[in-house]
Amino acid sequence: xxxxxxxxxxxxxxxxxxxxxxxxxxxxxxxxxxxxxxxxxxxxxxxxxxxxxxxxxxxxxxxxxxxxxxxxxxxxxxxxxxxxxxxxxxxxxxxxxxxxxxxxxxxxxxxxxxxxxxxxxxxxxxxxxxxxxxxxxxxxxxxxxxxxxxxxxxxxxxxxxxxxxxxxxxxxxxxxxxxxxxxxxxxxxxxxxxxxxxxxxxxxxxxxxx
Amino acid sequence: xxxxxxxxxxxxxxxxxxxxxxxxxxxxxxxxxxxxxxxxxxxxxxxxxxxxxxxxxxxxxxxxxxxxxxxxxxxxxxxxxxxxxxxxxxxxxxxxxxxxxxxxxxxxxxxxxxxxxxxxxxxxxxxxxxxxxxxxxxxxxxxxxxxxxxxxxxxxxxxxxxxxxxxxxxxxxxxxxxxxxxxxxxxxxxxxxxxxxxxxxxxxxxxxxxxxxxxxxxxxxxxxxxxxxxx
Numbered sequence: 001x002x003x004x005x006x007x008x009x010x011x012x013x014x015x016x017x018x019x020x021x022x023x024x025x026x027x028x029x030x031x032x033x034x035x036x037x038x039x040x041x042x043x044x045x046x047x048x049x050x051x052x053x054x055x056x057x058x059x060x061x062x063x064x065x066x067x068x069x070x071x072x073x074x075x076x077x078x079x080x081x082x083x084x085x086x087x088x089x090x091x092x093x094x095x096x097x098x099x100x101x102x103x104x105x106x107x108x109x110x111x112x113x114x115x116x117x118x119x120x121x122x123x124x125x126x127x128x129x130x131x132x133x134x135x136x137x138x139x140x141x142x143x144x145x146x147x148x149x150x151x152x153x154x155x156x157x158x159x160x161x162x163x164x165x166x167x168x169x170x171x172x173x174x175x176x177x178x179x180x181x182x183x184x185x186x187x188x189x190x191x192x193x194x195x196x197x198x199x200x201x202x203x204x205x206x207x208x209x210x
Numbered sequence: 211x212x213x214x215x216x217x218x219x220x221x222x223x224x225x226x227x228x229x230x231x232x233x234x235x236x237x238x239x240x241x242x243x244x245x246x247x248x249x250x251x252x253x254x255x256x257x258x259x260x261x262x263x264x265x266x267x268x269x270x271x272x273x274x275x276x277x278x279x280x281x282x283x284x285x286x287x288x289x290x291x292x293x294x295x296x297x298x299x300x301x302x303x304x305x306x307x308x309x310x311x312x313x314x315x316x317x318x319x320x321x322x323x324x325x326x327x328x329x330x331x332x333x334x335x336x337x338x339x340x341x342x343x344x345x346x347x348x349x350x351x352x353x354x355x356x357x358x359x360x361x362x363x364x365x366x367x368x369x370x371x372x373x374x375x376x377x378x379x380x381x382x383x384x385x386x387x388x389x390x391x392x393x394x395x396x397x398x399x400x401x402x403x404x405x406x407x408x409x410x411x412x413x414x415x416x417x418x419x420x421x422x423x424x425x426x427x428x429x430x431x432x433x434x435x436x437x438x439x440x441x
Binding site: 002049050051052053054055142143144145147171174175179191192193195196199200203204207208210 | 217223224225250254258260315346348367441
């Protein structure tokens with residue numbers, strides 16, 4: 001079975017819950033589910049990359065003791081670092097097999113109403129010099145990946161809102177701007193093969209640095 | 211640490227342009243970027259899960275840093291991929307396999323791109339005669355070693371002892387393939403084979419190394435059905 005839009009497989013101690021980086025990774029993955037169609041984060045699974053598909057496949061179970069799955073800490077971190085609160089969030093350890101000493105940890109994110117979105121990740125960075133910086137991000141689940149928006153995408157989303165009308169207006173504005181730019185660049189349209197090749201080479205060079 | 215990238219671009223002769231370039235949805239060129247026809251689930255193809263956005267003078271979709279696709283009004287279509295274990299070298303995160311390109315990823319990404327450009331051709335104001343595919347690597351190195359192709363092994367390369375490697379002859383290698391637009395429309399599987407032959411030449415590898423080729427035909431043809439059935 002492969003990871004997909006609603007399933008992320010993790011080893012028992014996939015996140016370093018005592019580090020800011022580990023806490024952020026957990027919040028990122030959970031918020032990505034909340035911003036999409038919900039999903040399950042399952043601890044105690046080992047994955048391998050498929051050679052023929054762009055997915056990680058679940059290779060084997062590696063169940064853990066209940067004491068090795070800090071469900072309360074995980075739930076607390078999610079509630080602290082994912083804003084707003086995810087409705088119906090569940091964090092539990094499930095016994096795998098008799099004598100019920102080992103099991104899997106499961107974080108379940110139910111599908112969230114559109115009105116509650118976006119779910120942002122908030123992180124407090126303590127630099128130990130009485131300076132705290134609050135940073136936040138937005139992540140979406142696309143296929144089997146939790147992808148964060150970069151700061152430009154996030155700023156655009158926040159300014160536009162998630163409203164479909166606002167997005168259409170923004171799209172119309174972008175087209176108008178593009179048309180104006182196109183009109184201004186009319187004189188620069190290549191007329192020869194050499195000019196066209198040079199323009200393509202320039203575009204290739206620019207996309208390399210995107 | 212520099213990341214190796216690879217770009218394949220499709221283009222036509224200057225002076226042409228795409229109809230309805232600024233439209234969205236339905237029959238627009240931008241819609242092709244949103245919803246490219248997939249060969250299979252989780253394939254190494256041009257799908258990004260993204261919605262096309264106008265960025266300056268072009269449409270763009272992207273899947274993080276893994277894939278970026280740009281479409282210009284004059285018909286230039288660019289597909290940039292990471293050439294490391296994040297895409298073209300998928301499955302090569304083991305240290306001993308770093309820098310090895312995944313033959314499935316290589317083949318499927320080219321087949322998918324050629325098919326996408328074929329779908330774009332009817333959108334031109336004037337039917338193009340020729341299509342040019344430009345292939346370009348940048349920084350084709352990982353840990354100082356050149357990216358390399360290997361043969362495709364049905365049971366996976368991990369079980370193969372000391373597979374033969376075909377290193378890229380230039381970390382910034384490039385090539386051009388010209389194709390008749392009529393052939394692209396009628397037989398994208400053959401054009402994909404031509405493009406892949408040129409790609410393999412960048413690694414001094416012959417077309418006999420290309421997997422998923424239809425057997426028993428004189429004209430080199432990619433076996434699209436075999437790729438679609440991969441699991």
